[in-house]
Amino acid sequence: MNEQETLQHLLQVESEAGALITAAQAEAERRHLEHETKERTLHEERYSQAAAELETTFKQEFQAIKAECEKQLVLYQQELDSLKVNQETFDACMKRFLFGI
Numbered sequence: 001m002n003e004q005e006t007l008q009h010l011l012q013v014e015s016e017a018g019a020l021i022t023a024a025q026a027e028a029e030r031r032h033l034e035h036e037t038k039e040r041t042l043h044e045e046r047y048s049q050a051a052a053e054l055e056t057t058f059k060q061e062f063q064a065i066k067a068e069c070e071k072q073l074v075l076y077q078q079e080l081d082s083l084k085v086n087q088e089t090f091d092a093c094m095k096r097f098l099f100g101i
Helices: 003-082 087-099
Strands: none
Touching: none
């Protein structure tokens, strides 16, 4: 092999190496995008599922708290309704308060 053939061979090897590197970079990019898409889809599914579970839990707890509040209000109203109002004492108190009598 003479010098020219050797240089030609080295240039060919370099060209093939460059093509391999380009192909490897393209494959790596493809795999990366594929993995990213897969992970993004998986994340969105998990996020949606968790959000739905939290929403269900929130609605259940909200309804339980609302029912308890309504129950407490009914009991309080019943307690207020059962109190006897002393109108004369109230009127006297208001006269003193408002008019200083």
